[in-house]
Amino acid sequence: MERFGLVGLPNAGKSSLYNALTGGGALAAPYPFATKDPNIGVAMVPDERLDRLSVMSKSKKTVHAQVEVVDIGGLVEGASTGEGLGNKFLANIREVDAIVFVLRAFEDDDVVGPSDPIEHLRIVEIELALADLETVEKRLKQTQRAAKLDKSMVAETEALQIAYDQLSEGLPLYRAGLKDDVKELLAPYFLLTNRRVLVVVNVGEDDIESIPEKEKLISDEFNNAGDNVEVIGMCIQMEAEAAAIEDPDERNEILEGFGLGEGALFRMVRSAYHLLGLRTYMTTGEQESRAWTFHEGSTAPVCAGRIHGDFQRGFIRAEVIQWDELLELGSWNAAKDVGKMRVEGKDYIAQDGDVMEFRFNV
Numbered sequence: 001m002e003r004f005g006l007v008g009l010p011n012a013g014k015s016s017l018y019n020a021l022t023g024g025g026a027l028a029a030p031y032p033f034a035t036k037d038p039n040i041g042v043a044m045v046p047d048e049r050l051d052r053l054s055v056m057s058k059s060k061k062t063v064h065a066q067v068e069v070v071d072i073g074g075l076v077e078g079a080s081t082g083e084g085l086g087n088k089f090l091a092n093i094r095e096v097d098a099i100v101f102v103l104r105a106f107e108d109d110d111v112v113g114p115s116d117p118i119e120h121l122r123i124v125e126i127e128l129a130l131a132d133l134e135t136v137e138k139r140l141k142q143t144q145r146a147a148k149l150d151k152s153m154v155a156e157t158e159a160l161q162i163a164y165d166q167l168s169e170g171l172p173l174y175r176a177g178l179k180d181d182v183k184e185l186l187a188p189y190f191l192l193t194n195r196r197v198l199v200v201v202n203v204g205e206d207d208i209e210s211i212p213e214k215e216k217l218i219s220d221e222f223n224n225a226g227d228n229v230e231v232i233g234m235c236i237q238m239e240a241e242a243a244a245i246e247d248p249d250e251r252n253e254i255l256e257g258f259g260l261g262e263g264a265l266f267r268m269v270r271s272a273y274h275l276l277g278l279r280t281y282m283t284t285g286e287q288e289s290r291a292w293t294f295h296e297g298s299t300a301p302v303c304a305g306r307i308h309g310d311f312q313r314g315f316i317r318a319e320v321i322q323w324d325e326l327l328e329l330g331s332w333n334a335a336k337d338v339g340k341m342r343v344e345g346k347d348y349i350a351q352d353g354d355v356m357e358f359r360f361n362v
Contacts, residue, residue: 001042002276002293003068004198005096009120010074011111012104013202013236015039018071020240020265038092039071045273046266047291049323049353050282054289056327063290065280067273070096075127090131094190098275099197100268102236105214106204117201117218125172128192133167135189140164159185163194174228196275197225200268201233208235208258230271234264279352282323283307284332300348304358314362318344323353332357 006014022041045065054062072092093099101124103117114120140160147153159182166176172193173186186194199222201214211233222229242263245251255263280291281303294303300320305312320342321335335341350356 001066001068002097002278003040003070003095004098004100004272004276005038005070005072005093006100006102007072007075007093007124008102009104009113009123011113012074012102012120013200014074014102015071016240017102017200017202017236018069020236020243021069021269023243041069041071042066043069043269045269045280045291047270047280050280050289050291052327053282053284053323053355056330057284057286057289059284059286059289061288063288065273065278065291065293067269067276067278072096075124090192093128093192098195098272099192100272101197101199103199103201103218105201105210105233106207108204117214118221121199121218121221125193126170129167129170129172132173132191132193133164135191136160136163136167139189156185163191167193175222175225177224177226196228197230198268198272198275199229199231200236201231202236203233205235205238208238208260211235230275232264232268232271234268239263239265279350281350281352281354281356283357284326284355294350296352298350299346300344300350300356300358301346303350303356304360307358310362311358311360314360315346316359316361318348319357319359320344320348320354322351323355326355 006018008014018039018041021043043066045067047064050062050064053059070092101121103120103124104111104113104115105117107115140157143153143157143160147157162176162178162182163173163186166173166178173183173191174193174195174197178186178194183194199218201211201218203211203214215231215233218233219231222231238258238260242251242254242260243265245254277296278293279296279298280293283290283292292303292306294306300318301312301315304315304318321340325340326332326335329335329338329340332341
């Protein structure tokens with residue numbers, strides 16, 4: 001299961017966000033390093049499309065997609081040289097597939113550290129860039145020597161040099177406008193900043209109306225990051241309290257009462273899911289409606305393999321229709337009767353929102 005890690009300065013709201021997403025019991029305390037070892041939990045990816053298909057099919061069970069969430073201990077200035085949790089902190093980040101920055105934008109006399117989200121962002125970015133610089137510098141020296149004898153190492157050496165030049169300026173690689181081929185050459189090094197980033201700006205309960213302003217403030221800071229960064233503002237404390245309410249109608253009523261709509265929590269999970277390059281196809285029937293996760297660009301047989309390896313090995317064909325077309329027609333059989341069900345082969349590239357059934361023979 002793909003995982004994303006919550007990263008930020010101590011007491012920015014990471015553990016509260018983790019608890020809200022996973023229903024976990026991570027300690028959220030107003031002092032640094034309340035989280036020393038990472039907490040790992042699972043968050044459901046909400047999907048109205050699946051819910052509506054489940055109602056259409058009168059399914060006995062509805063199974064949403066899931067992602068892992070890792071609550072990583074707080075980062076402090078100097079982490080790249082061993083301050084705070086130091087190398088342990090950085091190692092925990094390397095093990096996640098995507099990073100969610102949690103930036104504090106609220107005043108609280110009981111919480112140490114700056115309340116300016118720009119200051120939080122500066123510290124986080126510099127520490128991650130410095131850690132990457134150390135990794136790149138070591139490897140660059142090795143490849144420069146190797147490239148003199150092995151010309152196949154030239155492209156990798158050039159990619160490392162590009163990364164070194166940017167990181168030396170304190171610029172994270174997601175801000176550096178790297179070409180896709182350079183990113184791919186750097187991928188084996190699991191660099192902390194060679195990935196897309198989701199940013200959560202955490203405001204106080206009395207400052208909810210400032211969310212659009214705070215979102216824009218941080219978004220403007222990332223004007224050189226292209227589509228590598230997405231920014232979402234929320235009051236984590238309020239979202240966490242709403243998430244703890246089991247009755248969905250009561251929860252929605254509270255969120256609506258504060259003018260928060262469905263809440264930013266669901267939007268954040270969906271954004272993180274797409275940030276990882278994940279997409280969803282669905283199966284639906286009387287027994288179960290289920291969301292299946294696949295990586296963007298996957299073929300139909302690969303998607304079939306998400307259900308079971310035999311489906312991929314013995315793949316014959318896929319019957320496919322987009323979710324909204326199926327809903328409009330009302331049933332799988334109705335879609336077949338009017339010729340809306342497509343038959344796709346091994347080369348079909350699955351699309352987000354496809355509803356599929358597979359034929360296979362092992």
